[in-house]
Amino acid sequence: MKDQLEARGHSVYIFTTTDPHVPEDAVEPNIFRFGSVAFVSFKDRRIAVRGLFHALQVAKDLKLDIVHTQTEFSIGFIGKFVARNMHIPTVHTYHTMYEDYLHYVLNGHLLRPYHVRQMTRAFVHNDAGVVAPSDRVLEKLASYGVTAPIRVIPTGIELNAYANHSNRDVRAELGLTDVPVLISLSRVAFEKRIDRVIDAMPRILKQVPDAVLLVVGDGPARESLEEQAESLELTDHIRFIGEVDHDEVPLYYRAADIFMSASDSEAQGLTYLEAMAAGTKVLALAGDYTNALLDDPTIGRTFTRTTEMAQLAVEYLTHADEYSDATAREAKLDAISADRFGDRIVKFYEDAQVYYDETLEEKLSSRSFAKTLRLQSVWGKEEE
Template identity: 40%
Template sequence: MRIGLFTDTYFPQVSGVATSIRTLKEELEELGHEVYIFTTTDKAVGRYEDPTIIRLPSVPFVSFTDRRVVYRGLMTSYRIAKAYQLDIIHTQTEFGMGNLGKLIGKALRIPVVHTYHTQYEDYVDYIAKGKIIRPGMVKYIVRGYLNNLDGIICPSRIVTNLLEGYEVKPVKRTIPTGIQLDQFVRDDISQEDVDRLRQDLGFQPCDTMLLSLSRISSEKNIQAILASLPEVLSEYPHVKLVVVGDGPYLTTLKQLTTQLGLEASVIFTGMIDHNQVALYYKACDFFISASTSETQGLTYTEALASGKPVIAHGNPYLDDLITDKMFGTLYYDARDLPAAIIDALVSTPEMTQKHLTQKLNAISAQQFGKAVYSFYLDAIIAKAACRQYKYSLTMEGSPADRSLQLVKQTAVLPVTLVKKTATTSAKVFKAPIKVITSIKDFLE
């Protein structure tokens, strides 16, 4: 199968969405499919890049300058998508590249599915300080984008429930994003490596390390963790918080740390190299998050894959993920965060290998890739069946005859798809030649 992923954000931009897209691409390719990413330009990317990544002209997004939005490239995208003979388009962000993907899908008459990653009510303040788009307007905007798609992937029950509340009509399937386990189940990280990092951070052997790892923005609610620390430290003075990441709220958090007198108990590392992320997980005692804006949160599964329990604000996604006390402690009222931290320190049991193995299987990228591919097949079959049905309405004969012909035609679709998938083994590095040839033919 040939798949086009359309997204406004991708590496080197760092985000959960970018990580999810890269994971999906790698897993689908492992299954034998060809995957092409249509995304925005980025000044940090060299001229020569993976030929399966197509970058379109873009500019920084207003009030959110570390993200970009495409401003042209429709015909270029159409020609390339047609040359690659895409079977399906999967949009990952709304509006810019999302609308581009929808237009191209319509032009090529192929299914367009979408993953809804973001609760926009938590982000409207970034656009003219919330004066243009109000939280109450979000559902109408989102519904307008989603209602003419061929299917929607919801990364968690939170998103499924949210879209049901928006009265979004297309078929929805809950498929949590998996993670590459080998990046976090790291036997190559020794105890000496862990001890060295903790020493470099200024930890004593008796200290307990809470790890916050995310983009530093107000909606991540790291300020709530800081506000809870004085109460925790009054009973457990050896607790320290390590805040990893960068973002627009970093200065504010540092000022709050000073105001609360927490300089000796809070460490800001700034951005760290991606290769160091697993080491930080291994070095901590608990991963902590007070965010209420996550639709899933890959950092939770990354922490679990590293064998570390979670302390977090509960939601339907985490209720499904944290199925045992050994995996973490959830709280549901902001006032309960200090008590939740103390409860986790006192009563979290050791993870057993049996339970951890079961959890790893459930959150693996392999399961994620297979589930998404299954959804693609359903969307393609449904699209073809709908087209055949519309065609049957123009055929001669009785309704029974038309129905029988429709059933026969639809029944061979899965076989046709399997055969088509089996023929897509051409090497990806030949792609630019195919594109150039096809564009030349198109123009002539």
């Protein structure tokens, strides 16, 4: 988003947390970092512990026009504090379906969906707009009773990054030049349901005996998944690659024939779009979003059961020529391009500013009217 906005002549400043992997003296133009600590249940996530008034001073110096928050936690609250004190609109993107992550907090014994609903409504209260990456998020926010304007704007993909511009061959590096390759690429967490993809492998191997699954990413479920692969005697057919650099992600997508996901916790499913951009077939758990996205078999298909996932994978691997037409994929990619995303975001900012100005005027008017009523009440008591 930053790249797209700057390409249109806008100035973008990122307020974020400190990062143990980024030296304190690193030169990062237009990036401001605030002291933070690791979050209890997500060690790779950070929570800002200071910087509230520093952020406000920086924002005033920069003369910001709008604040776009991307998290409901510390930096998100700092953003809302800045916007409120500068009297500028706030737009928020709701990225995470938190009801799918409650088990991370005291094994799900502390928070309930009701708490998520209440906290979400409170956080976006008085926002000038909320970006929903998919219809699924829009429907969830509506069910929470969110009254701020909501617009579905799928996160864009920098298509050029997924085109084959590199001479690097990941398949050759892994010794997989002549074998079918499947891939799971995500944070290796339990809610991603990677165990179901592994469960499908024995069925796939019965018909495609040389297939290999790459599990790219890292996270709390990795050890459990490695044990699962070992118990199923699949260690020769499943490789745990670990986390890779962001710039290398397209290389791994392109190295695979099929991207496979059994996750039911995706707000948008950015990995589906990335795989599509790389020209890799997608198999994903059926749902309103995935059924609409994968509506052409030349792009991908959805499944409801592990057996169906395995069957579809075998179909793609053994009849690849039947699904080689790129027409439907190109049409989808045009709709999800980063350039289209940039246009939509700018338009939403403009609409949010209008909404903010109108609602602010209404609030000022209602406050003035309420003040008049209070004065009238006081005068009446004095006269009595």
